[in-house]
Amino acid sequence: MANTIANKMTNVDIRSTMGDLFPDLGPETPVISGVAHDRSESMITLRGVPDKPGNAAKVFTTLATANVNIDMIAQASASTETADISLTAPSSALDAVCKVLQGARGELQFTSMDVDPSVGKVAVVGVGMKTYSGLAATFFTALSNHGINILMISTSEIRIAAIVPVKQLDEAVRALHTAYGLDASKVEAVVYGGSGR
Numbered sequence: 001m002a003n004t005i006a007n008k009m010t011n012v013d014i015r016s017t018m019g020d021l022f023p024d025l026g027p028e029t030p031v032i033s034g035v036a037h038d039r040s041e042s043m044i045t046l047r048g049v050p051d052k053p054g055n056a057a058k059v060f061t062t063l064a065t066a067n068v069n070i071d072m073i074a075q076a077s078a079s080t081e082t083a084d085i086s087l088t089a090p091s092s093a094l095d096a097v098c099k100v101l102q103g104a105r106g107e108l109q110f111t112s113m114d115v116d117p118s119v120g121k122v123a124v125v126g127v128g129m130k131t132y133s134g135l136a137a138t139f140f141t142a143l144s145n146h147g148i149n150i151l152m153i154s155t156s157e158i159r160i161a162a163i164v165p166v167k168q169l170d171e172a173v174r175a176l177h178t179a180y181g182l183d184a185s186k187v188e189a190v191v192y193g194g195s196g197r
Contacts, residue, residue, distance in 0.1 A: 048111030123161035142179035
């Protein structure tokens with residue numbers, strides 16, 4: 001049948017079966033489509049973890065056995081052959097996180113643990129962000145101009161996220177709305193605790 005169609009020079013219109021799930025937004029559509037925030041996270045930092053292969057795996061295996069969902073992760077190595085590992089988890093799981101980590105302190109060999117329940121996550125979300133330059137600069141400049149301290153950073157193809165003091169979270173949301181020109185549309189997404197988004 002394909003040969004018959006080709007021989008008759010029939011025009012064939014190929015369409016997506018996805019319908020409007022992924023519409024062509026056109027060049028005028030902003031890359032950043034919304035600002036999301038989450039007030040229900042806590043940040044935990046393990047200080048002085050020996051900087052050796054496999055130690056990060058031990059930390060997160062320990063948390064996995066306690067069925068704790070981790071959202072953001074950061075590691076900073078020091079010149080003392082140790083590392084600080086920071087992570088965020090739902091505040092509702094904070095007691096469980098602290099208990100399981102303290103219980104495994106001998107195996108994990110961290111020197112101390114800092115816990116900060118007074119943090120929030122703010123993120124800008126959009127599609128195709130990695131193909132546009134300057135989006136991260138806009139994000140961090142907006143927060144800097146408002147004196148908002150960034151405690152942790154995470155990026156992906158569809159979002160740039162930061163952990164900030166919860167008392168500055170609302171101001172961070174407003175600053176990012178303005179910086180990305182979202183004030184007129186009043187677009188905002190709320191990320192609920194534990195969603196990992």
